[in-house]
């Protein structure tokens with residue numbers, strides 16, 4: 001697979017950036033074809049060795065890089081030879097999207113299933129039961145708690161859920177009419 005092509009994708013760039021951060025990005029964005037040592041990368045990219053190692057380790061944790069150790073016969077030092085495995089990126093991204101979808105679905109359910117009350121002074125939100133316990137008065141400042149509309153938020157989340165399901169080719173879970 002051509003790494004260059006993958007790396008032109010802004011979604012993949014963002015994904016890598018979130019993984020390794022700005023200091024690790026030069027490492028993540030310039031994967032060499034064959035094996036490479038951390039020292040070679042640091043020198044090539046003009047980076048601190050620690051920053052290179054940190055980025056490599058994050059990539060390793062996410063199955064995007066692997067290494068093998070070789071012992072230098074003269075010095076006895078261990079050298080780590082790194083290989084980038086960016087073929088795994090699409091699969092990782094898909095898993096990430098499933099996690100995101102699940103999170104939004106749970107949040108959406110919570111938002112739709114609850115009624116909320118707001119103290120406009122402190123911008124604190126209470127669930128109905130809580131608000132009732134406080135006699136619909138803010139425990140912080142004593143202001144009356146106002147019923148709060150969250151249908152906009154729910155709609156926005158539903159829209160995002162549809163979008164993600166479409167991207168992932170997941171069937172929507174609309175209840176089917178019984179025959």
Ligand SMILES: [Zn+2]
Nearest residue numbers: 119122138141
């Ligand atoms: Zn308040």
